[in-house]
Amino acid sequence: MSExxxxxxxxxxxxxxxVRVPGAFDISALVTDDGGKVAGDEDVVFSxxxxxxxxxxxxxxxxxxxxxxxxxxxxxxxxxxxxxPGTPLAALPSPALRVSGPGGARVARFTPPDAGAExxxxxxxxxxxxxxxxxxxxxxxYADGLAGLARDxxxxxxxxxxxxxxxxxxxxxxxxxxxTATVTATxxxxxxxxxxxxxxxxxxxxxxxxxxxxxxxxxxxxARAHVEAMAGADALAVESRDGVSVHQRVVAAGYAYLxxxxxxxxxxxxxxxxxxxxxxSEGALRTLSEPAFTHAGWARAIGPSGGTYWTVLWAVPLTPxxxxxxxxxxxxxxxxxxxxxxxxxxxxxxxxxAAARAHSTAMAERDFYSHTGPGGDGPRDRAAAAxxxxxxxxxxxxxxxxxxxxxxxxxxxxxxxxxxxxSGDFTHIGAGLAGGGRAATYWTQLFGG
Numbered sequence: 008m009s010e011x012x013x014x015x016x017x018x019x020x021x022x023x024x025x026v027r028v029p030g031a032f033d034i035s036a037l038v039t040d041d042g043g044k045v046a047g048d049e050d051v052v053f054s055x056x057x058x059x060x061x062x063x064x065x066x067x068x069x070x071x072x073x074x075x076x077x078x079x080x081x082x083x084x085x086x087x088x089x090x091x092p093g094t095p096l097a098a099l100p101s102p103a104l105r106v107s108g109p110g111g112a113r114v115a116r117f118t119p120p121d122a123g124a125e126x127x128x129x130x131x132x133x134x135x136x137x138x139x140x141x142x143x144x145x146x147x148x149y150a151d152g153l154a155g156l157a158r159d160x161x162x163x164x165x166x167x168x169x170x171x172x173x174x175x176x177x178x179x180x181x182x183x184x185x186x187t188a189t190v191t192a193t194x195x196x197x198x199x200x201x202x203x204x205x206x207x208x209x210x211x212x213x214x215x216x217x218x219x220x221x222x223x224x225x226x227x228x229x230a231r232a233h234v235e236a237m238a239g240a241d242a243l244a245v246e247s248r249d250g251v252s253v254h255q256r257v258v259a260a261g262y263a264y265l266x267x268x269x270x271x272x273x274x275x276x277x278x279x280x281x282x283x284x285x286x287x288s289e290g291a292l293r294t295l296s297e298p299a300f301t302h303a304g305w306a307r308a309i310g311p312s313g314g315t316y317w318t319v320l321w322a323v324p325l326t327p328x329x330x331x332x333x334x335x336x337x338x339x340x341x342x343x344x345x346x347x348x349x350x351x352x353x354x355x356x357x358x359x360x361a362a363a364r365a366h367s368t369a370m371a372e373r374d375f376y377s378h379t380g381p382g383g384d385g386p387r388d389r390a391a392a393a394x395x396x397x398x399x400x401x402x403x404x405x406x407x408x409x410x411x412x413x414x415x416x417x418x419x420x421x422x423x424x425x426x427x428x429x430s431g432d433f434t435h436i437g438a439g440l441a442g443g444g445r446a447a448t449y450w451t452q453l454f455g456g
Contacts, residue, residue, distance in 0.1 A: 009115045010421040012406070013407060014406075024072075026106055027106075033090050052064050082133065082134045085133075097121065204278035208295065225262040245445075270295070272317040334364075366439060366453075
């Protein structure tokens with residue numbers, strides 16, 4: 008089973024999938040095409056309309072059969088609200104998404120960061136790529152509740168009673184809610200810093216005790232390309248209609264990064280409003296204030312419906328020293344966990360490190376996420392090719408996490424990955440990281456013994 012972070016993605020097995028979110032949450036699903044807009048009210052699955060072609064909701068579980076979706080459907084977005092109407096998500100534990108495949112085989116797990124002012128949270132989306140379906144972890148929230156959700160998906164819910172913030176659309180007493188789709192038009196790009204964006208951001212960072220960031224033209228170019236794509240489609244998205252993710256745009260613009268962060272936002276009209284919206288969300292403020300970030304690039308655009316879209320990118324450039332430090336931190340945190348379990352530390356092995364880095368780079372550059380490379384090579388093959396002839400070989404991979412502490416924590420929360428970290432069969436370790444690809448960051452631990 009894969010442990011995903013926000014932005015992480017993987018290919019799901021063919022056949023029906025079970026999507027479960029236990030706890031005090033209501034699940035909704037929105038069926039769309041590549042444009043990200045619903046075609047009608049039958050594309051919205053929630054407690055009072057629990058079934059659509061290829062999707063059925065029962066309790067805390069959504070059963071999804073991609074082959075049974077309506078013609079033209081290429082995406083299914085899963086959202087949650089508090090089961091008790093009016094309860095902010097911040098008052099509840101983070102919703103934990105669990106995805107199982109045919110026969111109950113566990114496929115993936117995703118737990119987003121704790122919510123702030125959000126009342127609706129997009130947890131994940133299933134989307135078609137060629138003849139396969141993939142899962143992407145989202146973790147995108149709306150402080151303005153159903154209004155924000157409706158705006159992004161082209162849903163116009165009309166009813167006599169105003170729904171409680173964060174609650175699923177109520178069952179109508181008369182005709183079904185009206186659902187309309189927004190027609191895509193050309194976006195209008197706006198000068199991103201007429202009102203002192205950089206000064207406001209660095210003031211907020213200073214208040215948090217973080218050093219200032221400096222503007223980078225490559226990040227600005229990537230931000231501009233992505234915000235134009237989002238505004239043109241009138242939909243927030245990590246990956247635009249052309250299949251290019253915001254992280255791939257950063258690399259294509261010539262910025263090789265050690266780690267990257269982003270804000271993809273719809274609503275704020277000015278730089279002051281953007282920074283103000285970040286202050287209302289713990290996760291958004293954490294990204295804006297992250298001390299490690301050294302560069303930033305930003306752009307905004309007006310969509311055809313008049314909404315203001317933002318893409319703000321934050322990054323740390325890739326350097327040999329930075330890569331070495333990140334790898335060493337993964338090893339140190341791994342050995343801390345082994346020490347706590349009474350196990351001997353693993354010795355760094357430069358050959359395993361080289362193989363781990365090569366696999367992370369391959370996943371980022373060749374757009375896959377698997378222990379098996381496109382050529383059929385596995386962990387043992389990669390270790391042997393690097394000259395590390397160990398009797399026992401194991402591997403952990405992850406994607407999307409932005410820091411060494413986050414990735415090790417994720418592995419320790421996953422039984423299979425934890426077993427590798429705490430295995431008495433292993434004596435050596437190598438750790439690798441690569442930035443790029445759809446998931447932003449790809450991590451590999453390679454063990455030998």
